[in-house]
Amino acid sequence: MNPRNSPEWLLTTVTAVRDLMIKRLEANSLDGEAKREMEMALEELDVMWEELQGQAALLVCENARYAEFFEYAPDAYFVTDGGGNIREANQAALELVKAAREDVVNRPLSEYVASEERVAFLTRTVGLVLGGATKPSVWQTQVQPHEGAALAVQFSVRAIPLKKNGIGGLCWLVRPLRE
């Protein structure tokens, strides 16, 4: 999470503005009307602060719970954008393709599909993007990890809104096939 977007940042900023206004009031350099306006603004700010505090605390708690679940889910998951580029990969997915997060994010998911399966993979992906992936689509293919032999897996794909802009992305569950 960008530190500037964190609830801690929000609360620190509101508190800083509030402190600044109190200092100005204490400096007593304002005329009567200006002082009243400042006091009213301060009250408004207190209400905003409480509202934000409540919202931020709830969001941070729920964010952490569900984001943690994505990261440590007992299944390998990738989230891709409409162009098939990986936006997110969880721990199990990184272990599956034997690669570091910085090597995976923003790369096309097709790079981890065995070369002989890639055309079929791309055809299906285009179909899912155009069709909206309203129902999970399931098929078997081969994943080529960064190192080592290809692995037989089952892809299960469904639509998911992307984190930043809510535009439709795809959520890929990749499960190795039991031999």
Add this chain to the structure above:
Amino acid sequence: MTHDLEDLKAIWLDLKAHVEQLAGERQHYLDFFEQSPEAYMITEADGTIRDANPAAIDILQCRRRSLRGKPLATFVALERRAEFRTRMKALAARASPAEGCWRTIFVAAGERTEVTLTARPVERQGIVGGLCWRLEAMQ
């Protein structure tokens, strides 16, 4: 003064946008959890249930509210509980590989169901802060 109030309004709008962005991020992960056709649960490291998605609730046949705070072990058949606790403790202590997978028997609404459990520890600043579970009921 007008300047101060305008500044305040601008800051408020900025803060509101940030809260909305946070809400958007929460929605993304919430959708991931809630809409998954896989049955998933989140527990504390000791097995106390924090959340379950609709697919998991179907298996446990229990209302969501009453699930929260309940030990997951209460759904495991009595004769399998010792094994369940041993495996869960090993995962929480990271004495086993990153993931644990085993078959057990769940008892939900009086019915016994064979279930495959897969669990993975959640790491928080180097310690296990919880467990993520997948439940697969055998047909």
